[in-house]
Amino acid sequence: MSTITPGAVYPINAGGFNTPAGQVAYGGTAYSGTFIPALWSGKLAQKFYAATVFGEIANTDWQGDISGMGDTVIINTIPTINIYNYSVGQNLNYDVPTPSTITLQINKGKYFGVNVNNVLEYQAKPKLMDMFTNDASMQMKMNIDKDVLLGTYNGGAATNSGATAGKVSGSFNLGTDTAPIALTPANILAYITSLSSVLDEANVPETDRWLVLTPVERQILMQSNLAQAQFMGDGSSIMRNGKIGVIDRFTVYVSNLTPRAAAAQNFAGGAQGGALKRHSIVAGHKSGISFASQIAKVESLQNPNDFGNLVRGLNVYGYGVTQPDAIALLLAAN
DSSP states (O other): OEEEOOOSOOOTTTTSSOOOTTOOOOOSOOBOEEEOHHHHHHHHHHHHHHHOSHHHHSBOTTGGGOOSTTOEEEEEOOOOOOOOOOOTTOOOOOOOOOOOEEEEEOOEEEEEEEEEEGGGGGGOBSOHHHHHHHHHHHHHHHHHHHHHHHHHTTOSOGGGSSTTBOSSSOOBOOOOSSSOBOOOTTTHHHHHHHHHHHHHHTTOOSTTEEEEEOHHHHHHHHTSSSOGGGGOSOTTHHHHTOEEEEETTEEEEEOSOSOEEOTTBOTTSOBOTTOOSEEEEEEEETTSEEEEEEEEEEEEEEOTTSSEEEEEEEEEEEEEESOGGGEEEEEEEO
């Protein structure tokens, strides 16, 4: 355990700490507190999941199966049970359920590193752990949410997107790359219910459904005929995970990290002729995406080039669309 203990206060840049000639006095934030890797790691993980959108909309059933980057998690899917007609006296058929498997690769990682200089211990603010974990979790959120949203937005079934969406009817226009939907206060609710109907036609359960909008769609919703009371909920949630309420069985989240594409480009930035400026609006069920993340290591070590300690942490994760029928995509015009 490495301990950072506040001593007498030396007011840096406040007239009581002499800066050597030719050097600029430190103007950043000073820190204090006690560093305990195991506690710090758990606290960071807790705050990370409270902030991330994918901690809410994806299932994390395989979280405990990760020990490090490069791990492979084997997911057994539920087999389909056949239903037969029955008549009195007939011989009964018995199936042998054979579940298929899905491989979830833990092949991505993000890290942070912080230099805590010994001099700063004397100009310290309390709650080192809270300061670091709050900021590290938010930075992890922004990086990993963006990565996962880009990697899964178009992973749904082909019948759950496009101009003829709907597994049964094919009658829902959810926009295309060349003809994205222009959302307005007059039509946004109709398109949200279209996404809901597309999931209905795919026999997706009504519970645990979610919808991720951008801040622009949230503003459009606020101008629609939907009563503002629909948006009343946990007053602090939107500051953390973007949750704004429930609409037509969807728990609605707002994220500024949803994939966007420029005109004549695809979502990865490559050339795509005829495409217009657009962004994704994704709806689904919590079974649709499997997401696993773990703070693999948080440690402190002596700074070899200066006085003080280096604090660094590694977060490994992986994700995948495990139920394509449970993901629907609407392409909206920017």
